[in-house]
Amino acid sequence: MANKEKRKKEKKKEPKLTPAEKKRKKKEKKKKKGK
Known part of the structure; x- marks a missing residue:
């Protein structure tokens, strides 16, 4: 759970992504889930 909270904070810091970047992400x- 701690990891999830960390991710949320990181996302807020990130600049707004363009739709193309969102798709790529x-x-x-x-891909990671497939592993």
Whole structure:
């Protein structure tokens, strides 16, 4: 759970992503889940 909270804070710090960047990030997440 602590990790999840950390991620939320990091996301807030991140600049707004463009739709294209969001799509790429989703693909990367799926790849990680596949492992």
